[in-house]
Amino acid sequence: MSSGFTDYLCRDLLLAYRRPGEAASPLVFFIMVCTLVPLGITPESARLAEIAPGIIWVMALLATLLSTDSLFASDYQDGSLEQLLISPQMLSMPVLGKITAHWMVTGLPLTLASPVLGVMLSLPAQGYMPMVASLALGTGCLSLIGAVGAALTVSLRKGGLLLSLLVMPLYMPVIIFGSATVQSAIDGFAWSGPLAILGAMLAAAIALCPIAAAGALRLTSIN
Amino acid sequence: MNWLTNWSPSWQWFHRLGSPRWFYQTTGRWLPWLSLLTLVLLGTGLVWGLGFAPQDAKQGNSFRIIYLHVPASFLALAGYYIMAIAGAIGLIWKMKLSYMVMKSAAPIGAALTFLALFTGAVWGKPTWGTYWVWDARVTSMLILLFLYLGVLALQYAFHSNEAGNRASAILALVGTVNIPIIYKSVDWWYTLHQPATIKLTSAPSMHPDMFQPLLVMILGFYCFYAVTLCLYTRAEILRRERKSSWVKELVVKGQKS
Numbered sequence: 249m250s251s252g253f254t255d256y257l258c259r260d261l262l263l264a265y266r267r268p269g270e271a272a273s274p275l276v277f278f279i280m281v282c283t284l285v286p287l288g289i290t291p292e293s294a295r296l297a298e299i300a301p302g303i304i305w306v307m308a309l310l311a312t313l314l315s316t317d318s319l320f321a322s323d324y325q326d327g328s329l330e331q332l333l334i335s336p337q338m339l340s341m342p343v344l345g346k347i348t349a350h351w352m353v354t355g356l357p358l359t360l361a362s363p364v365l366g367v368m369l370s371l372p373a374q375g376y377m378p379m380v381a382s383l384a385l386g387t388g389c390l391s392l393i394g395a396v397g398a399a400l401t402v403s404l405r406k407g408g409l410l411l412s413l414l415v416m417p418l419y420m421p422v423i424i425f426g427s428a429t430v431q432s433a434i435d436g437f438a439w440s441g442p443l444a445i446l447g448a449m450l451a452a453a454i455a456l457c458p459i460a461a462a463g464a465l466r467l468t469s470i471n
Numbered sequence: 472m473n474w475l476t477n478w479s480p481s482w483q484w485f486h487r488l489g490s491p492r493w494f495y496q497t498t499g500r501w502l503p504w505l506s507l508l509t510l511v512l513l514g515t516g517l518v519w520g521l522g523f524a525p526q527d528a529k530q531g532n533s534f535r536i537i538y539l540h541v542p543a544s545f546l547a548l549a550g551y552y553i554m555a556i557a558g559a560i561g562l563i564w565k566m567k568l569s570y571m572v573m574k575s576a577a578p579i580g581a582a583l584t585f586l587a588l589f590t591g592a593v594w595g596k597p598t599w600g601t602y603w604v605w606d607a608r609v610t611s612m613l614i615l616l617f618l619y620l621g622v623l624a625l626q627y628a629f630h631s632n633e634a635g636n637r638a639s640a641i642l643a644l645v646g647t648v649n650i651p652i653i654y655k656s657v658d659w660w661y662t663l664h665q666p667a668t669i670k671l672t673s674a675p676s677m678h679p680d681m682f683q684p685l686l687v688m689i690l691g692f693y694c695f696y697a698v699t700l701c702l703y704t705r706a707e708i709l710r711r712e713r714k715s716s717w718v719k720e721l722v723v724k725g726q727k728s
Contacts, residue, residue: 396645400638404628413624414642417617418649421656428660449652460645467562467637468629 252337256345263322264353270318274354275361278311282365293370300369301430304379305386305423307365308358312387313412313419315354316394319346320402320465329402329465339462347395347458355387375430378439382429385446389422392450392457399464422449489566491708492717498701505698512691520684527681536594538685542692544587547615550580550696554622555647558640568704570636571711573643574626575703579696581619588612607658614653618646632711 264271285303286296323329332342362383363376371379397415401407425442433439487493520538527534554576560569591609592602603609622639629635712718 396641400625400642401628403634407628410624410628413617414621417614417621417653418645420614421649421652424656424660445656456648460641464638464641467641468634 251341252335253341253345253348256342257349260346260349261352264349271353272357274311274315275357277314278307278358279361279365281307281310282369285369297370297372300366300371301375301379301434302427303369304362304365304371305383305427305430308362308383308387309390309419309423311358312354312390312394313415315350316391316398316415317408317411319350319395319398321398321407324402333466339466340458343395343399343462343465344454344458347391347461350395351388351391355391356384358387359383371430372434374436375434378429378433378443382426382443382446385443385450386422386426389446389450389453390419392453393418393422395461396457396464399461400468402465403468422446425449489564489568491568491571491712492715494568495705495708498705502698502701505694505701509691509694509698512687512694516684516688516691520688524681524684525678530598533594533597534681536590538688540587540590540594541685542689543583543590544612545689546692546696547580547584547587547612550576550583551615551618551643551650552647553700554580555643558636558643561636562640562644567711568708570640571704571707572700573640574636575700575707577619577623577626577639579699579703581616581623583696584612584616584619588616607660611654611657614657615650618650622646 282303285299289299290296320329323332333339359380362379366376366379394411394415397411397418398407400414401411404410425446428442429439429446432442516538521535524535526532554573557569557573557576560566561573588609591612595604596602622643625642626635626639629638709718709721
């Protein structure tokens with residue numbers, strides 16, 4: 249494909265495959281932090297079940313946030329980002345390819361690992377399907393929104409902490425509907441409503457975020 | 472774009488507006504009048520609202536904080552849009568002045584948002600019995616404060632003014648798209664999780680005696696905002712244009728007089 253989407257998707261997946269330790273760290277973070285919750289709050293399964301949807305969602309958000317920092321960083325350091333910027337392609341397609349690769353490396357493993365954490369935090373049985381579905385859509389949103397923040401801060405030396413400050417308020421709608429999906433399934437309501445809104449957010453983010461990220465890269469990384 | 476500027480004289484005002492020097496001189500003429508108007512409006516509104524408006528039947532005198540709370544919240548929201556529009560103009564027409572306006576709008580907006588949250592908390596204690604409630608509106612104001620702080624932090628993180636301007640303009644625009652989404656989703660979240668114990672939205676419609684001073688206060692706050700924005704922008708202009716000859720002349724003139 250000439251748009252550069254598949255090229256950058258494959259390239260970033262290959263890079264992640266060559267550095268498996270780096271790619272696995274968000275997942276390890278996710279699992280370890282969820283282990284801290286029973287230690288910090290209570291090991292009682294009734295109370296854990298109450299807070300499990302929220303905890304899993306918050307931790308997934310933090311794990312994604314931690315990894316967003318590296319989305320453009322290595323490309324910026326070795327100069328390949330500049331090459332991408334001066335190439336004749338429309339910049340947003342390669343950027344979307346990179347974001348998709350980022351989701352496949354962080355969001356997708358988190359989604360697949362979440363049922364295990366659900367068991368550990370004694371999530372009620374009817375919550376598993378909605379949790380996996382909402383995390384699959386929601387982490388996509390998180391990667392896309394995070395990419396805008398990563399593009400804005402890529403040229404800063406200590407952008408990591410700033411990135412989380414910028415992106416956190418934009419994440420709030422996602423976490424609201426993500427945990428609402430799981431919660432309403434547990435309470436016995438239909439959970440398709442919040443999930444559909446999450447899907448709508450993902451669609452809007454796919455359309456808008458790559459353009460915003462491409463603009464941010466163009467405007468801020470060339471000084 | 473060249474033909475457009477040559478062809479149509481109606482664009483001249485727009486380009487003149489882009490000149491920091493012109494802005495500095497014009498606002499210098501307007502500022503005394505605008506400040507006077509602000510003082511009169513705020514003075515009238517405060518005395519009228521705090522001293523003469525009737526007491527609320529249920530809340531007594533504590534309701535009077537709305538004369539600060541409501542105008543501050545108004546301007547906190549409007550200020551975000553002013554900041555974002557200024558940033559967009561800067562991005563599109565590469566206008567130095569509008570970036571300066573954007574940069575000046577951020578701290579003012581953040582301060583007003585904080586004021587709105589603070590006065591809300593002070594009012595909440597006697598009325599709701601608690602300083603803080605995770606109410607939909609309170610939460611979205613808090614998120615607005617975070618958005619302001621993000622723009623501020625990004626602005627100062629860059630060494631070059633140019634890059635900082637462009638980055639925070641993009642962030643302000645992304646935030647603008649998000650504000651309605653955040654507002655709606657927080658609204659949804661609130662109704663989903665708790666029964667509506669307190670409703671801010673369906674307050675009883677106000678008696679004219681209470682409403683008129685509020686209107687004066689809102690107008691006064693708008694003028695106050697304009698004055699503060701002008702002062703901040705003028706300071707920013709002097710800081711950034713300190714190497715230009717007209718600023719140097721101004722300083723020399725100031726020292727002589």
